[in-house]
Amino acid sequence: MAEGALTAAIDAFLAALRARQYSPATVATYAIDLAHLLQLVGDAAAASLTSHDIRRALATLHARGQQPKTLARTLSAWRSFYRHLARQGEVAANPCLGLRPPKGDKRLPNALSVDEMAKLLEGPADDVGSLRDQAMFELMYSSGLRRAELIGLDLGSVDLVAGEVTVTGKGRKTRIVPVGRQALAALQAWLSVRGQVAADTAALFVGSRGGRIGATAVRLALIRLALQHGVTAHVHPHALRHSFASHLLQSSGDLRAVQEMLGHASLSTTQVYTHLDFQHLAKVYDQAHPRAKKK
16 A cells, blocks of 8 residues: 555545445544544555554554543554454454554443333323424334434335334344334324325435434434423433333343344343342332342
8 A cells, every 4th residue: 555545545435334334423423433543643645554554553542532432432443444454465364453542431332221111101191292202202212222323224124913013233143132012102103193294205214304303303202202291201212222121131130132123233232231130129129129128
């Protein structure tokens, strides 16, 4: 690879991600992380960078105040970039291998309690907007969907008879997830009025202009619903997915089933919810066990 070709190599890598149908948000995140690398090392040949160069670049970002979680994502992006170059035969080795970002405090996912979720979704839904919102959030909680997965659903994604939804997740991986009774009822109610607002689109959920609903609209609708029902917990779209996983694990104890429904590639990603489950059990113990009660 010629000197000064790092910019071109990054552009080619991002183009390859788009060709593999990575989501625009994912490609944009890779672009940001690789822009950091370019800014820190200059437009040198990718093959000329060593592990020392990568470690120093990572340390610089750390010194600038980037959090460990962000640094881990950045290093992962750099590692993927070099893996791509190695497959293309443009570098002999990946200088990111063996490097680890600094560790941060392990934070548990933000999950609502069962009572909070019931309060959030209690209704009533009696107009087009509220029927749509009820269907969206019942489905997210019922099936553990990410916000991007919800937005990407088409009319054909949901099988109301079988009670299933076909979801396209990270890396364009497809999974089929059950849909609960209340979510199915909310979907049927929404579909009965969807034609009043939907333009010429296959999207299951549409925004105020009739096209596929956007990420900001989903977030604002959830905040509005929480305020309307007096839910004081911190509510955001991903909290519904966390709540789904936590409550399902509390009820079933089946970590593998939860992993499959969430679409996690690694079981270790799902295992964080066992800590939430333990917190739930500890709370029940403190409230119910004779030896735990304070006199």
